[in-house]
Amino acid sequence: MKKYIKYSALILILLLSSFIFVANSNSSTSKDELLLVKKEVIVEASSKNVVERFSETETKKVSHKLDSLLQRINKRHDFHGSLLVAKNGKILYENQIGYADFKKKEPLNEASLFQLASVSKQFTAAAIMLLYERNQLQLTDTVNKYFPNFPYKNVTIKNLLNHTAGLPKYFWVAEHKWQQEKAPTNSEMMELLSTSNVQRYFKPGRNFDYSNTGYFVLASIVEKVSGTIFSTFVKKNIFDPLDMKDSFVYSYENDSIKRNQLTGYRLYRGWRHLKIKSTVNDAVVGDKNVYATSEDLFKWTVGLNNGKILSKESLELMYSKGETIYGRKIPYGFGFRINSKNENTIYHHGKWNGFSTGLTQYPEDDLVVIVLEHTSYNAMTSLNKKVKKIVSENFGV
Known part of the structure; x- marks a missing residue:
């Protein structure tokens, strides 16, 4: 019995010592120490949408090179963010570097939630295409079918999707015409x-003009047709089916x-x-304001x-260049930019309130690069x- 008590006490002491050592290690990060965080590879067998990864042996060389790249851009370009790289549908690299909170010196980690800025637009486009597949709307429908008082006539849903609507910038309208203290919602x-009484830039279909206004109007149409708020519709129809547990649509205030x-x-x-404060434009959703982790964003791409979300025909529409009424091709599909000049890429970048984001697909290489950053990085x-x-x-596969 005495031997058993001594043995138990010894085990307890060892466990306490280990705990103290780990606690001290976590709390002793120096001010100037580079925060490069490796994620432990854990794949839950019960997950609805399992994320596959290459083994450490397969990725050792490329991981070392990408670690070095993150360290350089953190030091030279003040990059504080996340990088995820996937090939053939499997993650080969995922890492974070830098701080989540500079005052508290809290490091970023795999659970850090980034504002996706304009990368959010692809979720709005997908929501529209879901309603289209359910025959609840047509791409040729005009906005006035759902909002009779909309002042810009003959603007179709398709015009909104590929930025050929010619609408004025709602940022300017909110900043100059909104009279209340609380930021306006989509309906407001x-x-x-x-x-x-703000004039539009051109009649629908004549030109391509990248428009945040068009995508907030699309989100408003989703709400009108579905009878639910945009955040709930996206959660129920996209985030939940793809097991994007940490993603959400956020409306300021x-x-x-x-x-x-x-x-x-x-x-x-x-x-x-310095933290960037929210503005009068931050309660509107559809053009921005989706928050997600890099892994959730990868789940979205794979799904x-x-x-898992849309038919092959709908996806082809999203990934195809639009065109003007004159037949001129434009470098945008539905929620995605399309570049076929030098190398074929399907991508979107975003910049908003200090967040810099990028989701890039290289179809010919079956390569996906996801970059999420929150200190105004400008070399995406x-x-x-x-x-x-x-x-x-x-990396040879």
């Missing part, structure tokens, strides 16, 4: 447009801040990070491409090229 912004939800920053005087295109080059030179 639709009402404001109907009374603001109307929704509560969630755990791990990041704030955007800007660099002041080359060293100090969309594998037909260059970073994507570097990542692609490293993968092509250091």
